[in-house]
Amino acid sequence: MGFKDYIPLDKKDFSISERTIRLHFYIIDNLKGDNNFNLKSGKRYIDELIWEANNKLANNQKMRLPKGNSTPVLPTRIQYEVEGVTYHKEAKDWYFDHKDDRYNVMSSALWSKYAKKDSVAHIFMIEDHPDSIASKTYGGIAGRGMGTLKFVKLAGCFRLLTDTIWKDNGEFWIRGPNFAAGLMNHEIGHVLGLGHSWVNDGCDDTPPNPNCWNYTKNGPCASKVSNNMMDYNAWQSALSPCQIGKIHRNLSKDRNFTRKILKKNWCSLDWTQSVQIATQDTVQWCSSKELRGNLLLGPFSCLTICRDVSLPKSAKIILKPGSTLIIDGGKLYNDCGEMWEGVFQKKSHPKDLDAQLILKNGGQIINSSQQIPYQKLE
Numbered sequence: 041m042g043f044k045d046y047i048p049l050d051k052k053d054f055s056i057s058e059r060t061i062r063l064h065f066y067i068i069d070n071l072k073g074d075n076n077f078n079l080k081s082g083k084r085y086i087d088e089l090i091w092e093a094n095n096k097l098a099n100n101q102k103m104r105l106p107k108g109n110s111t112p113v114l115p116t117r118i119q120y121e122v123e124g125v126t127y128h129k130e131a132k133d134w135y136f137d138h139k140d141d142r143y144n145v146m147s148s149a150l151w152s153k154y155a156k157k158d159s160v161a162h163i164f165m166i167e168d169h170p171d172s173i174a175s176k177t178y179g180g181i182a183g184r185g186m187g188t189l190k191f192v193k194l195a196g197c198f199r200l201l202t203d204t205i206w207k208d209n210g211e212f213w214i215r216g217p218n219f220a221a222g223l224m225n226h227e228i229g230h231v232l233g234l235g236h237s238w239v240n241d242g243c244d245d246t247p248p249n250p251n252c253w254n255y256t257k258n259g260p261c262a263s264k265v266s267n268n269m270m271d272y273n274a275w276q277s278a279l280s281p282c283q284i285g286k287i288h289r290n291l292s293k294d295r296n297f298t299r300k301i302l303k304k305n306w307c308s309l310d311w312t313q314s315v316q317i318a319t320q321d322t323v324q325w326c327s328s329k330e331l332r333g334n335l336l337l338g339p340f341s342c343l344t345i346c347r348d349v350s351l352p353k354s355a356k357i358i359l360k361p362g363s364t365l366i367i368d369g370g371k372l373y374n375d376c377g378e379m380w381e382g383v384f385q386k387k388s389h390p391k392d393l394d395a396q397l398i399l400k401n402g403g404q405i406i407n408s409s410q411q412i413p414y415q416k417l418e
């Protein structure tokens with residue numbers, strides 16, 4: 041099951057279903073309570089941050105690199121939901137500070153202290169040391185952060201990224217939650233197993249690049265500026281097909297990387313997410329999937345399933361005349377301990393050709409109420 045099996049074919053391929061990642065935010069303040077948002081203003085900020093971040097993920101942009109590329113723009117099928125926001129005062133401020141290792145941005149101390157469950161991704165909102173803001177040599181205009189497989193730290197939302205200030209021409213200049221959203225998506229990209237794309241990240245469609253923040257008049261940043269989420273740049277608005285495939289593979293049952301942070305949204309039927317195999321198409325699914333809608337095989341189409349495919353409660357698989365469904369070593373089941381309806385055939389005329397259901401190599405259909413007669417091949 042390479043990551044390629046987890047890349048949506050196009051915008052309408054709902055066999056890679058939309059996944060919702062649950063987030064818990066921790067606002068880390070000092071004892072005086074003046075170095076971060078309070079709970080109320082923090083919640084308001086986080087609402088806007090999530091809105092911006094979901095918007096970026098829902099509107100994946102065309103890759104700017106390599107120049108003249110024809111890399112497809114595919115849906116990311118990732119969204120966020122806030123599970124909780126909590127406010128904490130710390131005697132030691134857990135600053136974003138490279139000078140002191142104990143409170144360094146790389147420290148996992150906050151995670152060890154506060155992260156009590158593994159059903160969410162943990163986001164710590166920390167701030168710079170006040171002295172570094174006062175320093176004349178301080179260059180931290182943009183926010184920074186870090187992400188591991190376990191947690192994310194976002195630095196500077198309160199002091200540096202509170203409001204967006206617009207230029208006369210309508211572009212934004214000072215960055216607010218819109219910029220913090222790019223930063224957060226980048227750091228959560230690390231939680232989901234993505235590496236930096238300016239170096240070799242194992243994807244052919246994210247070329248190594250000079251990692252330019254923005255365009256400059258001369259030098260390498262005059263042309264080779266990336267807009268990829270996993271580079272450092274002013275947009276962080278594009279994910280390549282390979283990156284999308286890796287995210288969904290890592291979240292799948294096959295890999296089970298960080299699957300617990302997902303909202304289990306595949307248990308009940310959402311017919312708007314139904315999947316259709318087009319007339320006369322031949323398709324093979326060799327990755328584990330959770331469908332959220334019904335599955336329809338068009339006339340004379342053929343679908344082969346060689347991994348585990350979950351159907352939501354009450355879902356149906358409908359076979360149109362002449363179509364073939366082959367369960368080749370995989371299984372159809374429900375991942376939530378519920379029953380789904382089963383496999384049916386739909387003829388519009390008595391003379392229509394029968395559809396075929398074939399089970400082979402130990403292929404199984406379970407948790408379903410009924411299905412049409414099937415052929416079993418060994």
Ligand SMILES: [Zn+2]
Pocket residue numbers: 187226227230236
């Ligand atoms: Zn990074």
